[in-house]
Amino acid sequence: MPFTDLSDLYGSIHEEGINRLVRHVMRQRPSLFNYATAFFSRRHDLFCVPIEVAPEVRAAGNPLFTEQDPLPVFGAPTPIGLNWCFQITDVRIDFHPGNTIGLPPELGALPEQRLALRMKGCFGLDCPSEYLIRDLLPAVEVLATASGRQDPSHAVAPSRGAPPRTPVILPTRKLTCFCLELFAVAHFEWGAIGAPDSQWLKLRLDGLEVVDLEPAEMEDLVECYTRTVLRLGLLPRLSQPIESMVLNLTDLLRKQGLTIGQRVTLQPAPAPAAAPHNPAVESDQLMAFINLVVEEL
């Protein structure tokens, strides 16, 4: 049966291709997958997981990670911050039927038209050494026990109207890291972004599971946070315009159409009227069924 039996255009990508694509994205946009304090710009070697970077990134002077504020030490009489990093690594995708990623029982078997995602989330924190704490303690105690009659030079909190004090960031020698395995089930759908007649392929999360964290509420919390990061942070950036599903082959058609007063756009074929599922995730592939729409201007 021809690919274009159900629509004017057809585009598909096999999960082998998708996984290579994901790897390219991670190497060319590392700041989407790595978050850390400013300290790490001088000490890439201290990351939990070494960051694989494409040479073009360094050549363009692009950052390897997105800079974040240090983790505050609560209760310190003067702001003190700790260096940390969070990295998403080892992302792997498995289209239905799921045969390369074993989902945890909480997520069940991979349903039809779904894809399985597996990734690692690694967190590293600079735990101050005993020696460092002993060094800092005398000054901290002075600040901590200062009274209301205090010498203004020893004031604990800044007086009203004065600018906040920059935190003291404790020097880092190494991080203490741990990694958690994350599993997710997701699907693709068509939708508009911005202009109501635009067509984008969006990745939507169905379920997420962090493996075996105790207590269960902590697991829930971590899952919730991760879900939020994915849904509001990472996944929207990966949305693809409809043209990319046919590798922009219709670019010339669109340009030449304009010269004769025609507007050529792509629309997903209606499902189930034209194609049973659109986009479809099956046979280890993501498939898109697309129609060409021509309007006389």
Add this chain to the structure above:
Amino acid sequence: MAHMTVAVSEGVFRRSFDLLQRNLVFEKADSASFGSFTAGYDVKAHLEGGSVDLRADGTIRVKELDLRWDRLRFTLGLNIPELCVGGGCVDMPWPIPDICLPRVCIFSGDPDISISPDLAAFVAQEVSFTARLVVRYFDAALPLPSPDLCAPLRVEPPPAHNQWHIHIDPETIDVDLFDFPDIVGDLIEDTLTDAVKALIPGGWVRDLILAIIGSVADLIRTILDIPDEIEEWLSDLFNVSFGLLDSIGTVILDFFSRCNPLYRMDDPLEIMPASNGLIAVRIPVRNLSVSVNDAEMVVQADVGA
């Protein structure tokens, strides 16, 4: 299995082809001397219509593309031979030899006339060809060939970065012969007659000169050395002497096969645009291949490592 597959239905393929072929303009001018006359042409044509059929054997059949002439100017320069009065011989009785009279000529110098009628409205032809699809890799780092024969035919400027190009590669191109109708012969005769008349003053002088010429038609036939109708002679001129059919074929071949891909794909292909100073994310495209069956064109490629 290839990582990426894209299929384009026959209908979309037809539309793509139609939009591309609208840009083909054939333009040529030349002239040649044939001794007693010079003949030349200044022509411009474009393509319209036609049917495109994708076939199970992997070929594309394009039929009945109309070759529409925007300009088909035919220039004919004739050197009017000497026109003279007098001459001839008179029999004399023996022993006196026959006396032959000298001729006196009407013009000092040989007059030339030249006409340039536009015959575009009188001729229409169709073009058909069978083609295959070929994939070419455009390396932006390589300089364009010199001379750049595609310069007048290119629809888009050459890309600034590497691309995969899918070209239609015609194998055999059939162009209908030029077949000028009768009225073209009449038109040329009338135009030449007007040109001859413009040379000479009116009244009985013109009538005499025209009588000496015989009919302009006879004069033309004598100068051009044509036994048949003018329009047949003209058709032969265009089909054979001018070599226009070959030129048209070459332009069509170059336009599609060499100068203008039907489809293009950037390599590497951008999947995330640059933003806020961050570079775009691009994936390398490898092993691009294309095939055709009677329903669609299928493109396959791999994501490079």
Add this chain to the structure above:
Amino acid sequence: MKRKNVVLNRPVFAQQVFDSRSLTVLTTLFHRFPEEGDYELTIRRDERVVHRAHVRVGVEEASSQLDLDLATLREIEGAYSLRAGGVMGFYVSQGIARYRVEITQPGARGRRVWMDSGRVVPEGDLFAVTLVRPGVYRVILAEGKGEGEIRVRLPRGERYRPDQAVRITVGKGGSLEPTQVWILSGQSVVFWCTVPASLRVEWMKEEEPAEPPVQPFWSA
């Protein structure tokens, strides 16, 4: 339409009077040399000598007719050869000048004038006119009372060739035979003078319509 600069040979269309005593465009004079020998040729243009030549008659390899275009004579001096019994023709291809031809032969008893066209066409010689302008022409002989008529008309679609000529014989007493001829425009009439004569052909009037078809003819 490109056009080259062409100049119409106006006298061809403007000339209306033709006189053997004053050669112009469209007239030709033929002199026959029956005897071998050496002759002197003098050409005058508007009464000024423009050409002298030596004519040797009796040269085996020479041609039997030699035509001289009086309008394009370049050298003052010339030399020509003719076969015995040959003919020299004198004509004018262009211009409005008038010419006179003299042929003499030096002899023991002085110079013999064989021909002086300014006076008369000698016996045995011919005078031809090519008539272009349609109409009726009158032929007048200075000697005798001879008068003839030449009717010239434009071809009307029939097969037409300008290189056709008819002969009129000038006989004793100024007779013309035939007295009337019809030709098509651009064709010629040749007067064969069996007696010395000087001829004048004049355009008289337009041709009347509905003329009979022309067949150039001469007496057998």
